Amino acid sequence: MPLIKLGVEGKTRFSRGDTFLHNVISGNHSMRVLPAAIIGVAILLASTIWVFVPMLLQEEEFFDGPAIDSGARIEIEMLNQQVEDLRERVDTLTQEVARVSARAAAGNRQVFQAPDVDDSQPFRQSGPNDIIDAYAQVVLIADRRNVNEGLTIAGSRWLGNTFGLPRQDLDQTCREMTNQRLASKLRTQNVGPIKVRMLQPAIDSLTRVFEKVRATDPDLYARISTAGSLCVRAIRGTTNRASTHSYGLAVDLNIDGKLDTLGDGKTQLGLTILADFFKEEGWVWGASWRREDSMHFEVSRQKLEQWVRDGVL
Known part of the structure; x- marks a missing residue:
């Protein structure tokens, strides 16, 4: 043992x-x-x-x-x-x-080890800010045919059948809206960094877009400009078809007031960022069109159908 x-x-x-x-x-x-x-x-x-x-x-x-x-x-x-x-x-x-x-x-x-900083002195930019200054830079639109995946345009035919023409005597000059169903909802309003004249539901939707942009990227928000919204006239080459601009359901945007070249497949970098916010809200970006128009943003058919169901249009 x-x-x-x-x-x-x-x-x-x-x-x-x-x-x-x-x-x-x-x-x-x-x-x-x-x-x-x-x-x-x-x-x-x-x-x-x-x-x-x-x-x-x-x-x-x-x-x-x-x-x-x-x-x-x-x-x-x-x-x-x-x-x-x-x-x-x-x-x-x-x-x-x-x-x-x-x-x-x-x-x-x-x-x-971080250098000593004198907090009493305000920050001063010593040179160009590459990120902020890039918003106006012109770039190719990546995969532009698919940027609106899941959304469709309303189209002049659908708009006419649903709401009627914005006015009966259309020509190539921008005129007042006479369609009472739509004109009663037309407003002129400051929306974020721009002023627009559009239908109230579109203004409310645009306000949500810009509020998200402001909260997420205030530098970009401060540089947004517009090239126009409402313009009641016939689509070029027609006498009885009107675009979403004629219905107060579209807006043209740019960065720093610099207009985009139509149809070149390029756009300002800031607009590619804005496009994500608009898509989330249910707006279509004109960059995907055969003749690219990347300044153009309009309410999608899906969004309009929802507004009709909800009785706001």
């Missing part, structure tokens, strides 16, 4: 040393910065223990006689001494890791 106690005690003492070794080597996040040579030493020592301990702790040897009992005790004590030696080495390595980490942290502070 004393033989069994020696075996259990030896196993317990080794298990504690092994647990300590595992926690130090595997659990210390500082080891990430340890040089490769130091890591190799630790792994070599751990491997030695894992190889020889099973040979020393085989239970059948403990029951072979008194001589094996004494030998086991000696081997276990020697192993414990090795574990203590390893613990000291690991402590030394841990201290080395701490020194390396401290040097690395000090180096990072020197590299990334």
Whole structure:
């Protein structure tokens, strides 16, 4: 029975040393910065223990006689001494890791230390702001045929069948709206950064668009200009068809008052950003048309059908 106690005690003492070794080597996040040579030493020592301990702790040897009992005790004590030696080495390595980490942290502070700033002085831009100044930059419209995916235009035929013509005697000159159903909802109003004359539901919708733009990108919001909204006249080449502009359901926008070139497949960068806000609100962007008109934004058919169902038009 004393033989069994020696075996259990030896196993317990080794298990504690092994647990300590595992926690130090595997659990210390500082080891990430340890040089490769130091890591190799630790792994070599751990491997030695894992190889020889099973040979020393085989239970059948403990029951072979008194001589094996004494030998086991000696081997276990020697192993414990090795574990203590390893613990000291690991402590030394841990201290080395701490020194390396401290040097690395000090180096990072020197590299990334922010300069002193005099908060009493107002900020002044020392040169052009590349982001803000890019809003008016002309760029190609990426995948422009699909920018209105999920939305469709109302079209002059649908508009005429649903609301009637905005006025009966259409020509190429912009005139007043005489359609009473629509004219009663016509308003002139400041909407965000621009002033428009449109139907009230369209003004309300446009207000939501600009409010989101203002909250998200105030620099872009401040540079939005308009090239017009309501213009009651016939579509060129026709005498009885009217566009969404004639119904007070469209607006032309630009950045900094610079007009876009019609039909070149390009637009101002700021308009490509605005297009996302308009699409979310249910407006169609004229960039997708065969003859690209990227300044043009109009209420989609889906949105108009909803307004009709809701009784606002």
